Each structure stands twice: as structure tokens, then as C-alpha cells.
Amino acid sequence: MSQNLNGDRAHSAALKKSAKEADGRLARGDKTRAALLDAAFDEIYEHGFQSASLANILRAADCTKGSLYHHFPDKHALGLAAARANIGDHFQRMWFTPLATTEDPLTDIANCIQQYIDNGDERLFRLGCPLQNLSQEMSPIDEEFRLFLAETFANWRSALTSALSRGVDNGTVCQTANINQIAALVIASHQGNIGTLKATRDFSLAHDAMAALFSYLNTQRPAST
Amino acid sequence: MSQNLNGDRAHSAALKKSAKEADGRLARGDKTRAALLDAAFDEIYEHGFQSASLANILRAADCTKGSLYHHFPDKHALGLAAARANIGDHFQRMWFTPLATTEDPLTDIANCIQQYIDNGDERLFRLGCPLQNLSQEMSPIDEEFRLFLAETFANWRSALTSALSRGVDNGTVCQTANINQIAALVIASHQGNIGTLKATRDFSLAHDAMAALFSYLNTQRPAST
DNA sequence: TAAACTAGACCAACCGGTCGGTTTTAAAGA
DNA sequence: TCTTTAAAACCGACCGGTTGGTCTAGTTTA
Numbered sequence: 201m202s203q204n205l206n207g208d209r210a211h212s213a214a215l216k217k218s219a220k221e222a223d224g225r226l227a228r229g230d231k232t233r234a235a236l237l238d239a240a241f242d243e244i245y246e247h248g249f250q251s252a253s254l255a256n257i258l259r260a261a262d263c264t265k266g267s268l269y270h271h272f273p274d275k276h277a278l279g280l281a282a283a284r285a286n287i288g289d290h291f292q293r294m295w296f297t298p299l300a301t302t303e304d305p306l307t308d309i310a311n312c313i314q315q316y317i318d319n320g321d322e323r324l325f326r327l328g329c330p331l332q333n334l335s336q337e338m339s340p341i342d343e344e345f346r347l348f349l350a351e352t353f354a355n356w357r358s359a360l361t362s363a364l365s366r367g368v369d370n371g372t373v374c375q376t377a378n379i380n381q382i383a384a385l386v387i388a389s390h391q392g393n394i395g396t397l398k399a400t401r402d403f404s405l406a407h408d409a410m411a412a413l414f415s416y417l418n419t420q421r422p423a424s425t
Numbered sequence: 426m427s428q429n430l431n432g433d434r435a436h437s438a439a440l441k442k443s444a445k446e447a448d449g450r451l452a453r454g455d456k457t458r459a460a461l462l463d464a465a466f467d468e469i470y471e472h473g474f475q476s477a478s479l480a481n482i483l484r485a486a487d488c489t490k491g492s493l494y495h496h497f498p499d500k501h502a503l504g505l506a507a508a509r510a511n512i513g514d515h516f517q518r519m520w521f522t523p524l525a526t527t528e529d530p531l532t533d534i535a536n537c538i539q540q541y542i543d544n545g546d547e548r549l550f551r552l553g554c555p556l557q558n559l560s561q562e563m564s565p566i567d568e569e570f571r572l573f574l575a576e577t578f579a580n581w582r583s584a585l586t587s588a589l590s591r592g593v594d595n596g597t598v599c600q601t602a603n604i605n606q607i608a609a610l611v612i613a614s615h616q617g618n619i620g621t622l623k624a625t626r627d628f629s630l631a632h633d634a635m636a637a638l639f640s641y642l643n644t645q646r647p648a649s650t
Numbered sequence: 651t652a653a654a655c656t657a658g659a660c661c662a663a664c665c666g667g668t669c670g671g672t673t674t675t676a677a678a679g680a
Numbered sequence: 681t682c683t684t685t686a687a688a689a690c691c692g693a694c695c696g697g698t699t700g701g702t703c704t705a706g707t708t709t710a
């Protein structure tokens with residue numbers, strides 16, 4: 201077994217190649233691999249991992265079974281690699297980057313959340329959050345998926361707490377605030393809000409939950425003296 | 426087509442019979458029907474609707490295909506009936522009954538939530554909330570499921586708001602409180618909390634979120650004068 | 651020429667669903 | 681009380697289709 205952490209078969213070679221292609225174009229094999237990851241993520245996002253059809257993925261990636269099973273040992277490895285590639289990017293863009301340097305975390309956390317509800321695309325409202333979907337489906341039945349998802353939650357949490365901790369230091373967050381509790385409620389209420397929206401399609405409910413969270417966040421500011 | 430709202434085929438006859446059996450024992454047909462609903466709910470709770478196997482359900486209910494398709498037109502109707510039967514009961518017991526007559530809604534809402542985290546069974550933590558699982562999986566792909574789930578959310582919400590409204594009247598909830606916002610945050614954060622717990626298995630995170638919610642709820646009490 | 655990659659026919663297992671037939675049940679008739 | 685009868689309930693072999701996965705052969709690339 202010469203599998204690496206990404207669960208693919210031909211990655212060491214692919215790395216060698218893509219390192220060579222300094223102009224940004226992908227080598228043939230890497231292009232197929234990337235197309236498979238994209239198609240797999242889309243299919244899994246739409247139907248869940250267990251109901252995701254390899255035939256659909258193959259069609260979307262314009263690729264055949266032989267190629268797929270050259271790049272990945274099985275469906276499980278493909279799904280995990282697709283999740284890693286996409287979910288990481290998403291959290292980086294939506295949370296980690298905005299919070300990495302913020303000087304007013306309570307405001308910017310609220311902005312992150314508002315971003316989802318007000319500027320979310322159609323897929324977000326119809327399909328929800330990929331992290332949450334995979335958590336629901338895969339956590340109980342696959343430990344490898346669960347560990348990756350738990351790790352993502354942990355990263356999310358520490359991005360929130362370190363931003364909040366900076367806020368305590370610079371005086372935008374109350375000294376007595378419990379930053380672990382704030383982070384936990386942000387995560388839970390945001391996840392629950394996106395998830396609930398999927399079934400209810402009731403934006404007023406989502407806006408109410410968001411407003412309540414914001415009013416809670418505002419109680420965590422220092423008393424204006 | 427002589428189907429009723431429960432999506433079964435043989436219910437009118439079953440009703441006639443069970444009405445006769447005043448001693449509480451179920452007629453043969455009703456017993457298999459109930460066994461099917463139980464087994465279907467368990468299988469769907471464990472694996473999701475799409476991955477639920479009729480063969481497994483049949484084995485658990487000790488019943489054959491012919492029986493199943495005598496009582497229900499298809500897998501979809503079975504799943505929907507199983508969800509209706511179980512989720513309704515659950516919410517009645519956990520939320521509607523405790524909140525129906527409470528004189529101190531903020532306290533009793535907190536108690537409901539605490540009940541889940543502190544006295545939840547193994548399945549709750551491993552598999553999460555059935556309402557949420559079904560919402561995630563079925564809302565995007567099946568309108569009939571979605572409507573049932575949305576209705577359940579709506580009932581939950583109005584149980585919360587009417588309890589809170591009673592609290593405003595009797596002075597246990599602040600006059601200026603926005604009860605819709607409170608209800609929305611309770612639902613979102615509770616759902617998100619249960620869902621997150623499934624992947625992280627981190628009870629400290631769940632307790633933190635709960636503590637934050639409770640501190641928010643306490644800000645909604647009247648100022649003690 | 652060796653390794654990486656692509657191709658797609660093929661496979662057993664399982665899927666939800668159908669259907670002709672048998673057994674059980676309860677009410678009606680004698 | 682016993683018999684008849686029709687419907688309700690149950691049975692399980694069978695069906696076409698799909699699933700994830702395998703395998704051999706051929707092509708491209710370095």
C-alpha cells in the first residue's frame with residue numbers, strides 16, 4: 201500500500217508533474233484528477249455520499265471508470281479527497297481569512313454570518329452547508345470522515361476564539377466575556393440556522409435567529425462609559 | 426386511489442378493527458403495520474431514507490415484502506408514515522407538553538434543552554435529531570417530506586412563542602423582548618448544537634453553546650427592580 | 651521502453667417493486 | 681353452533697435496473 205493522506209493512488213507522481221508545470225497549466229493526469237474531485241464534490245453535495253452515483257460523477261467529469269480507479273482506490277477515498285479539497289477552501293474564504301486579522305471580532309463575526317444569509321447562492325439555501333450535510337450523514341458510519349469533519353469544526357472554533365481573544369485584548373470585547381461560549385453559540389446557531397432554512401424556506405425565521413444572535417453578541421461588548 | 430393522508434392502503438379497515446379491540450391489543454394487521462413503522466423509523470434513523478434498505482426493515486419487523494406492499498404503496502409512503510408517527514410523538518413529549526402550561530417559559534425552555542444534552546440517549550449523540558437528519562437529506566429532493574418537516578418546525582416555533590407570550594403577560598419575560606427572535610435562536614442553536622455534537626463528540630463545546638444560550642435567555646428577563 | 655494514464659466491457663450484489671397464490675379472519679346464513 | 685364466503689392479510693419467488701468495483705487491453709508521455 202503506497203497511499204498517502206489524501207487517499208489517492210497516483211499523487212506522488214502527480215505532484216512531481218505539477219511541480220514541473222510552472223506555467224499553471226495542469227498535466228493531463230492532474231486535470232482528470234481535478235475534474236473528478238470537482239464532479240465528486242458536486243454530486244455528493246447534491247445527493248449525499250452514499251447516494252452519490254459514480255456513473256454521474258464520471259459523466260460530469262467526462263472520464264471513465266478506469267481513470268477514476270487509477271486515481272483513487274475506491275469511492276470512499278474519492279469522497280474524502282473531494283470533501284477535503286472543497287470544504288477547506290470554503291472555510292478559509294468565508295471565516296479564516298476575514299477573522300485572521302480583524303480588530304473588531306464581534307462585528308466581523310456578525311458580518312460573516314450576514315454574508316451567508318444575505319449573499320448566499322441558490323445551492324446554499326437548497327442544499328445547506330456541505331460540512332453539516334456530511335456531518336449528519338457520515339459521522340455515525342465512517343470514522344475517517346468524522347475525524348476530518350471534527351477537525352474542521354475545531355479549526356473553525358479556534359479561528360473564532362483567537363479573533364475574540366484579540367478583541368478582548370484591544371478592548372472591543374468585554375473583559376469578562378467567555379470567548380469559548382461565544383464561539384460555541386456562533387457555530388451552533390449558524391449551523392442550525394442554515395439547516396433549518398433548508399426545510400422551512402422561511403427567511404424571516406433565519407433573520408430572527410440572526411438578529412437574536414447579534415443582540416447576544418452586542419451584550420459581549422464593553423460597557424460604554 | 427383510496428389512499429388517506431397517512432399514505433397507506435389498508436388503514437380504513439385497520440381503523441375499523443382497532444376500534445373494536447377496546448382491550449388495547451392490536452389486531453393482526455395493525456400489529457404488522459406498527460412493527461413496520463417502528464422498523465422503518467429505526468432503519469431510516471440509522472442510515473437515512475435513501476440508504477434505508479427494505480430488506481433490513483422487513484427483517485427487523487419480521488415481515489415479508491407482500492405484507493409491506495399491502496400496507497404501504499411504496500418506500501416513500503412508508504418512510505413518511507414512520508416519520509410522522511415518531512417525530513410527532515417526540516416533539517409532543519419533549520417540547521409541546523412541557524411548554525403548554527409553563528408559567529416561566531425562559532426557565533422551562535432552558536430545561537428542555539438541558540434535558541437533551543444531559544439525559545440524551547446514545548442514539549441522540551451518535552445519530553442526532555431525526556427531524557434534522559430528514560431535513561438535511563430529504564428537503565431538497567422531496568416536497569412531501571419537506572412540507573411535513575417545515576410544519577413540524579412551525580409547530581415547534583409556535584409552541585415556543587406562545588409560551589414566551591404567556592411569560593410576557595405574567596411578567597417572567599421582559600415586556601420589550603422580541604419573542605420571535607428568542608424562539609428562532611432557541612431552535613437554531615439547539616439544532617446546530619445536536620448536529621455539531623455528532624461529528625465533534627465534544628461535550629464541552631455543546632455545554633458552552635448551551636451556557637451562552639442560557640445567558641442570552643436570562644437577558645430577556647425583566648430587570649429586577 | 652517503462653510508467654502513467656485512459657478506455658469500457660464485465661461482474662456479483664443489492665435495490666425497490668410486482669404478482670400470483672395461500673392463509674387468516676370475521677361476518678353472514680342456515 | 682356450524683358452515684360458507686369474501687375480503688383482508690400475508691407470503692416469497694421473481695423482475696429489470698443500478699450499484700461499486702475489477703480486469704484486460706490500448707494509448708500517451710517522458
